[in-house]
Amino acid sequence: MTVLSVNVNKVAVLRNSRGGSEPDVVRAARTCLYAGAHGITVHPRPDLRHIRPDDVLDLAQLTAANGVELNIEGNPFAPPREAYPGLLALCGQAQPAQVTLVPDGDGQITSDHGFDFDQDAERLRPLVAQFKALGCRVSVFVDAGCPSLARAAAIGVDRIEIYTGPAAAALARGDARAELAACAATAREAQALGLGVNAGHDLSQANLQEFLEAVPGVLEVSIGHALIGEALYAGLQRTIQQYLAILESVQQRPA
Template identity: 45%
Template sequence: MTKLSVNINKIATLRNARGGNTPDILEAARKIQGFGAHGITIHPRPDERHIRYQDARDLKEVVHTEYNIEGNPNRKFMDLVLEVKPTQVTLVPDAVNAITSNAGWDTIRHKDFLKEVIAEFKKNHIRTSIFVDPVDKMVEGAKETGTDRIELYTEDYATGYHKGTKEDAIRPYVAASKIANQLELGINAGHDLSLDNIAYFSQHIEGLLEVSIGHALISESLYMGLENVVQMYLYKLK
């Protein structure tokens, strides 16, 4: 079964909008795990507009499933990850002012940089994953960096699915996953996956190990309840 990791950034955004500690992200992480999710994902950014660096430290004592920290590997981020030592670090090439992640790594252009960063994390026994677009050369380049896994950036799939062209939208992801499997790279996926499109994606991507879902899952929970929505994702991922 593909594992479900829930990104709790949006819960932190709601907390920060009012100040104080409501909603409590530590309690949210406990509840989400209790509802059956296989992991918790956070993506701290330099301005700490949602998840704060201290949140990352505090969550270490709460997350007993898989703990995934995403981010652009600047020195401050790397130091945080090396301090917390999560299960997995996912490297994302997002700009400082980006609202959300919007592209995968150019694994050819940035190969030497990624190799150096990944080697440091792996030396500290932290599983690594890097964000990539479903492009054959980028997946092949990822193998050269030494990463354990790739995370397929799924915005284009989600857009195509919404437009009614799901067969065309899934095609490059199927091709990328075949290459990843041949290269013995683990496969994760994330970005704009939702209850509407997750089943079709997971059914067509062989070897899909994990999906990381935040914005859609938290938004859907406003209508249907967090426990119910987590259970619905788990059902669709079977």
């Protein structure tokens, strides 16, 4: 069954907008786990706009105590700064089960593209080895239709995460056939190369089932923005349970 990792960045955005400690990121994550979420995702950025390194360490303790996975996303090329030790050093402290490498810059509001492995593979190779030496499973963010997945496999990554923003937009428009086909083809190619497949970005209750029915063998979806928005109306625990019901429904459908 596809597992759900909840991205709690947006809880930190709300906290940081006011200062102080409320809403409490760890309490929100604990509620997600109580409701049945399979893991927690965070994407700390060097500018500390939402999740901060101290949050990451607190969430590492929470997930370890509950026997679930912590997934830390980030740009492995971003240098350390004051209060941000760099992704590799942070993972060394937090010991996440998974690190997802994402090529996002400071000016991006959110991640919006995957790696170009023709350009980035050799820069990534030693970093992948260092993350794996920490005991992390390494996933890399890719666009649907990525032409160079074989190069990603060759540098030692374990999984890809398909960037699902374009597919989600196409599903909202009602003309998603081409985007879903591209995601499915990328998933099948990755699996043929021995890579696991994750997915994330703009997935929601409105599109998750259709996406998973079209794309084979997705191991994990990380969902944050839509989920936290939906929780404002329905409550966090109920929203998590609604996502889990979708995952269970897809699991039970005949192939």
